[in-house]
Amino acid sequence: MLAYTRVIGGGESDTITFSTAKLKKGEDYTFFCSFPGHWAIMRGKFFFG
Ligand SMILES: [Cu+2]
Numbered sequence: 001m002l003a004y005t006r007v008i009g010g011g012e013s014d015t016i017t018f019s020t021a022k023l024k025k026g027e028d029y030t031f032f033c034s035f036p037g038h039w040a041i042m043r044g045k046f047f048f049g
Pocket of ligand 1: 033034035038042
């Protein structure tokens with residue numbers, strides 16, 4: 001795991017900043033919600049290129 005936010009509720013937002021030093025160029029990375037049961041649909045990917 002590279003970074004995480006505090007727990008937020010519906011309609012709220014948070015911002016995180018993290019180092020990309022450990023990311024490899026040209027790879028996909030997954031972000032997801034770790035609240036129990038949410039992971040299955042509350043997730044996505046970003047591309048580091
Ligand atoms: Cu969630």
